[in-house]
Amino acid sequence: MARWEPDARLRLVRAAVELYAEQGYEATTVAQVAERAGLTKATFFRHFPDKREVLFAGQEQHATLLADGAAAAPDAASPLEAVAAALDHTTASFPPEQRDFGPRLRAIVGSTDELRERAAFKRAHLIAALTDALHRRGIPDPTATLAAELGVEAFHRAYDRWSDGGGPSFGDLARAELQALHAAATALH
Structure with missing residues:
Protein backbone atom coordinates (compact mmCIF):
# COMPACT_ATOMS: atom_id res chain seq x y z
CA MET A 1 0.00 0.00 0.00
CA VAL A 54 -16.46 7.30 10.30
CA LEU A 55 -20.25 7.48 9.88
CA PHE A 56 -20.34 11.04 11.25
CA ALA A 57 -17.43 12.40 9.22
CA GLY A 58 -19.13 15.62 8.17
CA GLN A 59 -20.32 16.79 11.59
CA GLU A 60 -17.69 19.45 12.22
CA GLN A 61 -17.95 20.73 8.65
CA HIS A 62 -21.73 21.00 8.94
CA ALA A 63 -21.54 22.76 12.31
CA THR A 64 -19.05 25.26 10.89
CA LEU A 65 -21.08 25.83 7.72
CA LEU A 66 -24.28 26.41 9.68
CA ALA A 67 -22.58 28.89 12.03
CA ASP A 68 -20.80 30.71 9.20
CA GLY A 69 -24.00 30.91 7.15
CA ALA A 70 -25.95 32.41 10.04
CA ALA A 71 -23.14 34.89 10.70
CA ALA A 72 -23.10 35.97 7.05
CA ALA A 73 -26.84 36.69 6.92
CA PRO A 74 -27.72 40.37 6.43
CA ASP A 75 -27.81 42.41 9.64
CA ALA A 76 -31.55 42.99 9.27
CA ALA A 77 -32.32 39.27 8.87
CA SER A 78 -34.87 37.78 11.24
CA PRO A 79 -33.82 34.73 13.26
CA LEU A 80 -35.54 32.45 10.75
CA GLU A 81 -33.93 34.26 7.81
CA ALA A 82 -30.53 33.80 9.45
CA VAL A 83 -31.28 30.08 9.84
CA ALA A 84 -32.32 29.92 6.17
CA ALA A 85 -28.99 31.53 5.25
CA ALA A 86 -27.24 28.93 7.40
CA LEU A 87 -29.01 26.12 5.58
CA ASP A 88 -28.17 27.66 2.21
CA HIS A 89 -24.53 27.75 3.25
CA THR A 90 -24.47 23.97 3.80
CA THR A 91 -25.65 23.13 0.28
CA ALA A 92 -22.15 22.77 -1.19
CA SER A 93 -21.40 19.98 1.29
CA PHE A 94 -24.03 17.79 -0.40
CA PRO A 95 -22.78 17.04 -3.92
CA PRO A 96 -25.03 14.81 -6.06
CA GLU A 97 -22.61 11.87 -5.93
CA GLN A 98 -23.25 11.54 -2.18
CA ARG A 99 -26.99 11.00 -2.52
CA ASP A 100 -26.69 7.22 -2.45
CA PHE A 101 -25.08 7.33 1.02
CA GLY A 102 -28.23 8.55 2.74
CA PRO A 103 -30.55 5.55 2.75
CA ARG A 104 -27.73 3.13 3.67
CA LEU A 105 -26.39 5.51 6.31
CA ARG A 106 -29.83 5.90 7.92
CA ALA A 107 -30.30 2.12 7.99
CA ILE A 108 -26.87 1.59 9.56
CA VAL A 109 -27.33 4.32 12.17
CA GLY A 110 -30.78 2.99 13.00
CA SER A 111 -29.41 -0.50 13.54
CA THR A 112 -27.78 0.02 16.95
CA ASP A 113 -28.39 2.01 20.10
CA GLU A 114 -24.75 3.17 20.04
CA LEU A 115 -25.15 4.79 16.61
CA ARG A 116 -28.56 6.26 17.39
CA GLU A 117 -27.04 7.82 20.51
CA ARG A 118 -24.17 9.25 18.45
CA ALA A 119 -26.66 10.65 15.92
CA ALA A 120 -28.53 12.37 18.76
CA PHE A 121 -25.25 13.86 19.98
CA LYS A 122 -24.53 15.11 16.44
CA ARG A 123 -27.95 16.77 16.29
CA ALA A 124 -27.34 18.46 19.65
CA HIS A 125 -23.92 19.64 18.46
CA LEU A 126 -25.43 21.21 15.32
CA ILE A 127 -28.14 22.92 17.39
CA ALA A 128 -25.52 24.29 19.78
CA ALA A 129 -23.35 25.63 16.94
CA LEU A 130 -26.30 27.33 15.28
CA THR A 131 -27.65 28.66 18.60
CA ASP A 132 -24.24 30.16 19.39
CA ALA A 133 -24.13 31.84 15.97
CA LEU A 134 -27.59 33.30 16.54
CA HIS A 135 -26.57 34.52 20.01
CA ARG A 136 -23.59 36.32 18.41
CA ARG A 137 -26.13 38.06 16.17
CA GLY A 138 -27.82 39.37 19.33
CA ILE A 139 -30.77 36.98 19.25
CA PRO A 140 -31.75 36.02 22.82
CA ASP A 141 -33.08 32.74 24.13
CA PRO A 142 -35.47 31.07 23.80
CA THR A 143 -35.76 32.50 20.27
CA ALA A 144 -32.20 31.54 19.27
CA THR A 145 -32.52 27.98 20.52
CA LEU A 146 -35.95 27.45 18.98
CA ALA A 147 -34.81 28.86 15.63
CA ALA A 148 -31.71 26.63 15.74
CA GLU A 149 -33.80 23.57 16.58
CA LEU A 150 -36.14 24.30 13.66
CA GLY A 151 -33.12 24.77 11.41
CA VAL A 152 -31.46 21.52 12.40
CA GLU A 153 -34.75 19.64 12.07
CA ALA A 154 -35.12 21.14 8.58
CA PHE A 155 -31.51 20.13 7.85
CA HIS A 156 -32.19 16.49 8.73
CA ARG A 157 -35.56 16.31 7.01
CA ALA A 158 -34.05 17.84 3.88
CA TYR A 159 -31.15 15.40 4.00
CA ASP A 160 -33.56 12.46 4.17
CA ARG A 161 -35.60 13.74 1.22
CA TRP A 162 -32.49 14.70 -0.77
CA SER A 163 -30.79 11.34 -0.28
CA ASP A 164 -34.01 9.57 -1.25
CA GLY A 165 -33.81 11.39 -4.59
CA GLY A 166 -36.27 14.19 -3.89
CA GLY A 167 -35.68 17.68 -5.21
CA PRO A 168 -32.97 19.24 -7.28
CA SER A 169 -30.74 20.44 -4.46
CA PHE A 170 -30.29 20.09 -0.75
CA GLY A 171 -30.68 23.86 -0.34
CA ASP A 172 -34.09 23.97 -2.01
CA LEU A 173 -35.31 21.10 0.14
CA ALA A 174 -33.90 22.63 3.33
CA ARG A 175 -35.65 25.93 2.70
CA ALA A 176 -38.93 24.14 1.95
CA GLU A 177 -38.61 22.08 5.12
CA LEU A 178 -37.84 25.18 7.19
CA GLN A 179 -40.93 26.92 5.81
CA ALA A 180 -43.08 23.85 6.53
CA LEU A 181 -41.77 23.61 10.10
CA HIS A 182 -42.30 27.33 10.65
CA ALA A 183 -45.89 26.99 9.41
CA ALA A 184 -46.45 24.02 11.71
CA ALA A 185 -45.03 25.91 14.69
CA THR A 186 -47.21 28.93 13.90
CA ALA A 187 -50.29 26.70 13.78
CA LEU A 188 -49.69 25.62 17.39
CA HIS A 189 -51.30 28.72 18.86
Missing part, protein backbone atom coordinates in the same frame (compact mmCIF):
# COMPACT_ATOMS: atom_id res chain seq x y z
CA ALA A 2 1.16 3.50 -0.75
CA ARG A 3 2.15 5.69 2.18
CA TRP A 4 -0.16 8.46 1.02
CA GLU A 5 -3.35 8.03 -0.94
CA PRO A 6 -5.57 10.83 -2.25
CA ASP A 7 -9.09 11.09 -0.81
CA ALA A 8 -8.29 8.64 2.00
CA ARG A 9 -10.98 10.06 4.29
CA LEU A 10 -13.74 9.73 1.69
CA ARG A 11 -12.53 6.27 0.71
CA LEU A 12 -12.71 5.17 4.34
CA VAL A 13 -16.25 6.53 4.68
CA ARG A 14 -17.38 4.74 1.53
CA ALA A 15 -15.71 1.49 2.58
CA ALA A 16 -17.29 1.67 6.03
CA VAL A 17 -20.77 2.33 4.67
CA GLU A 18 -20.42 -0.56 2.22
CA LEU A 19 -19.16 -3.01 4.84
CA TYR A 20 -21.59 -1.94 7.56
CA ALA A 21 -24.46 -2.36 5.07
CA GLU A 22 -23.16 -5.76 3.92
CA GLN A 23 -22.24 -7.43 7.21
CA GLY A 24 -23.50 -5.14 9.95
CA TYR A 25 -21.86 -2.46 12.03
CA GLU A 26 -20.93 -4.64 14.97
CA ALA A 27 -19.47 -7.43 12.81
CA THR A 28 -17.17 -5.07 10.90
CA THR A 29 -13.67 -4.23 12.12
CA VAL A 30 -11.54 -1.18 11.50
CA ALA A 31 -9.01 -3.44 9.78
CA GLN A 32 -11.69 -4.58 7.32
CA VAL A 33 -12.70 -0.99 6.57
CA ALA A 34 -9.10 0.03 5.98
CA GLU A 35 -8.47 -2.99 3.76
CA ARG A 36 -11.62 -2.32 1.69
CA ALA A 37 -10.45 1.27 1.21
CA GLY A 38 -6.99 0.07 0.18
CA LEU A 39 -5.40 1.77 3.19
CA THR A 40 -3.79 0.79 6.46
CA LYS A 41 -5.38 0.58 9.88
CA ALA A 42 -3.00 3.38 10.97
CA THR A 43 -4.38 5.58 8.18
CA PHE A 44 -7.90 4.91 9.46
CA PHE A 45 -6.91 6.10 12.92
CA ARG A 46 -5.27 9.24 11.52
CA HIS A 47 -8.71 10.23 10.23
CA PHE A 48 -11.12 8.75 12.79
CA PRO A 49 -10.83 7.83 16.48
CA ASP A 50 -13.03 4.72 16.11
CA LYS A 51 -15.26 2.84 13.70
CA ARG A 52 -18.35 4.74 14.84
CA GLU A 53 -17.01 8.19 13.96
